[in-house]
Amino acid sequence: MTTETMNLTKKQLEDEILKLKKELNAVILAHYYQESEIQDVADFIGDSLELAKKAKTTTADVIVFCGVHFMAETAKILNPEKTVVIPDMQAGCSLSDSCPPDKFAEFRRQHPDHLAITYINCSAEVKALSDIICTSSNAEKLIRQIPESQPILFSPDKNLGRYIAKTTGRDMLIWDGACIVHEAFSEEKILKLKLQHPEAKLIAHPECEEVLLQHADYIGSTSRLLQYVKDDTSSAYIVATEPGIIHQMQKSQPNKTFIAAPAQDDSCACNNCPHMKLNTMEKLYLCMKNLSPQIEMSDDLRLRALAPLEKMLQMS
Numbered sequence: 295m296t297t298e299t300m301n302l303t304k305k306q307l308e309d310e311i312l313k314l315k316k317e318l319n320a321v322i323l324a325h326y327y328q329e330s331e332i333q334d335v336a337d338f339i340g341d342s343l344e345l346a347k348k349a350k351t352t353t354a355d356v357i358v359f360c361g362v363h364f365m366a367e368t369a370k371i372l373n374p375e376k377t378v379v380i381p382d383m384q385a386g387c388s389l390s391d392s393c394p395p396d397k398f399a400e401f402r403r404q405h406p407d408h409l410a411i412t413y414i415n416c417s418a419e420v421k422a423l424s425d426i427i428c429t430s431s432n433a434e435k436l437i438r439q440i441p442e443s444q445p446i447l448f449s450p451d452k453n454l455g456r457y458i459a460k461t462t463g464r465d466m467l468i469w470d471g472a473c474i475v476h477e478a479f480s481e482e483k484i485l486k487l488k489l490q491h492p493e494a495k496l497i498a499h500p501e502c503e504e505v506l507l508q509h510a511d512y513i514g515s516t517s518r519l520l521q522y523v524k525d526d527t528s529s530a531y532i533v534a535t536e537p538g539i540i541h542q543m544q545k546s547q548p549n550k551t552f553i554a555a556p557a558q559d560d561s562c563a564c565n566n567c568p569h570m571k572l573n574t575m576e577k578l579y580l581c582m583k584n585l586s587p588q589i590e591m592s593d594d595l596r597l598r599a600l601a602p603l604e605k606m607l608q609m610s
């Protein structure tokens with residue numbers, strides 16, 4: 295806690311955030327993986343696609359993005375005239391980091407006849423080198439619109455890529471990247487949990503490894519997983535994605551049981567995204583108070599990254 299916030303109680307911090315929101319004409323957008331307190335002060339909580347759409351249509355002057363850097367950067371690409379702040383500029387993404395722009399440019403050069411469909415979990419530089427951006431909600435829908443004869447490069451998530459290749463029957467060239475959180479789950483411990491809770495369904499994000507997805511009763515993006523537990527009649531679920539999502543699941547279905555899927559390593563909370571969890575209520579308050587740190591980028595980069603994002607929004 296900094297000297298600027300150390301005298302504030304949790305309630306005062308929340309009140310200050312709501313007061314600043316009015317003064318700044320700001321909107322607080324939060325991803326489902328944010329800590330519960332942040333989700334509770336947000337105006338809108340969503341998955342990557344919903345947050346990008348919301349960022350495009352907001353009438354607020356300031357977008358306070360409670361998520362990771364590539365998400366706030368996407369909001370800025372779609373809204374150059376607005377101020378976009380993020381509680382912690384260091385909130386990155388292992389998946390995005392697994393795809394450096396120079397290596398991705400080389401990958402494209404090696405396959406000049408391929409169309410590059412790139413998951414939104416990447417930097418603005420990688421977006422700018424791509425043809426179409428996708429999210430886990432719309433990847434399948436977008437790929438089904440590409441003619442069969444068109445070869446595809448799918449980057450950077452190999453697990454999502456493999457899953458989509460399987461569901462669409464498309465033979466794609468897939469970048470070798472992964473998310474540290476979704477690769478941390480233990481198949482063995484999850485199978486044990488299934489035996490202990492035979493009534494529980496396993497629901498999983500497609501960023502999980504294939505070995506885990508093969509046991510899943512349902513696979514989907516964060517918002518699809520949330521919708522599934524609302525529509526489905528089971529009483530319990532083992533949730534194989536970042537456990538921040540359980541806050542909204544529990545709020546919407548208070549009589550159901552949600553069990554966070556365990557990680558292989560008992561010595562860490564490895565199923566928690568260390569990047570998402572860098573954002574705290576204190577940092578949220580400070581970024582609004584100081585209007586810093588802000589996302590900034592050159593017009594040239596922004597316009598190149600905008601084209602494949604616009605294509606995604608048109609196609610989804």
Ligand code: 13P
Nearest residue numbers: 341342343429430515516
């Ligand atoms: P979605 O919320 O779009 O499913 O993405 C999950 C994720 O890993 C975000 O970083």
Ligand code: SF4
Nearest residue numbers: 387388389473475567
């Ligand atoms: Fe990136 Fe994985 Fe964290 Fe999502 S959960 S922000 S993909 S590291």
